[in-house]
Amino acid sequence: MLLEEKNIHVELTHDLLSATAIMDRVRSPKAGAIVLFAGTTRDSFDSKPVKQLQYTSYPPLALNTLLSIARSIKSKHCLTAISMIHRLGVVPIGEESILIAVSSPHRQEAWRAGEEALEECKEKAEVWKLEEFEGEEDSVWRANRDGKAGVKVQKEGLDVKDATG
Amino acid sequence: MASAKAPANHFSVLYFAAASSFTSKNSEHLKAPLKASELFAALERQYPGFKEKVLNSCALTVNLQYVDLDEEGDRNITIQEGDEVAIIPPVSSG
Numbered sequence: 001m002l003l004e005e006k007n008i009h010v011e012l013t014h015d016l017l018s019a020t021a022i023m024d025r026v027r028s029p030k031a032g033a034i035v036l037f038a039g040t041t042r043d044s045f046d047s048k049p050v051k052q053l054q055y056t057s058y059p060p061l062a063l064n065t066l067l068s069i070a071r072s073i074k075s076k077h078c079l080t081a082i083s084m085i086h087r088l089g090v091v092p093i094g095e096e097s098i099l100i101a102v103s104s105p106h107r108q109e110a111w112r113a114g115e116e117a118l119e120e121c122k123e124k125a126e127v128w129k130l131e132e133f134e135g136e137e138d139s140v141w142r143a144n145r146d147g148k149a150g151v152k153v154q155k156e157g158l159d160v161k162d163a164t165g
Numbered sequence: 166m167a168s169a170k171a172p173a174n175h176f177s178v179l180y181f182a183a184a185s186s187f188t189s190k191n192s193e194h195l196k197a198p199l200k201a202s203e204l205f206a207a208l209e210r211q212y213p214g215f216k217e218k219v220l221n222s223c224a225l226t227v228n229l230q231y232v233d234l235d236e237e238g239d240r241n242i243t244i245q246e247g248d249e250v251a252i253i254p255p256v257s258s259g
Contacts, residue, residue, distance in 0.1 A: 058251055097259065121259060142257040143256070
């Protein structure tokens with residue numbers, strides 16, 4: 001699932017993410033810098049051991065949101081190109097759940113744009129993380145807004161298939 | 166779309182994350198038309214406790230557009246037959 005326009009690419013995928021592939025997407029002879037951010041899944045939250053993470057999304061809305069973030073960051077920082085990819089489904093601990101790559105003529109813009117794109121994405125993109133903890137029956141939907149756990153999920157009621165996908 | 170097209174005189178409502186866990190559903194069809202401002206109360210009747218536990222911290226979209234229920238104009242929006250409504254809990258990408 002993806003949306004594209006000139007020098008902008010946003011995508012949601014159940015596949016492994018490739019740092020090389022996303023860098024190649026933004027690579028350009030006009031750019032003197034590529035900044036790549038890779039978000040990886042951590043094995044703990046508030047020192048509680050996390051067994052597994054899974055992400056679900058509302059793809060058509062999340063892609064619209066990612067595209068609008070990418071457009072605004074690209075124009076604000078005069079980027080050459082920008083690409084943002086979020087992985088869905090189970091993401092084993094230590095693997096990438098998100099990649100953001102930006103290219104620009106000079107490094108300062110790319111550094112700033114990369115950070116801002118990530119923060120905007122975490123605040124707005126319609127993607128949800130479910131954490132399963134070691135030794136606990138219930139999983140938890142996390143909220144970036146306040147870092148608080150949402151509703152606990154009973155094991156048997158667990159179903160995080162994309163409603164739309 | 167996993168959620169089949171709504172039958173005549175109905176709209177679709179999609180549940181994500183905590184909303185999906187609470188209702189044990191990914192989507193369902195409800196009777197149209199319905200005022201946007203009345204949706205949460207209607208869902209609370211169907212799922213007691215839903216409002217306090219989940220809906221109060223959720224946003225609402227109709228056909229991929231956010232509806233701000235604190236805005237007079239948006240409160241008057243009527244959800245029509247065939248619309249796709251979604252309950253959007255606080256997000257947690259990254």
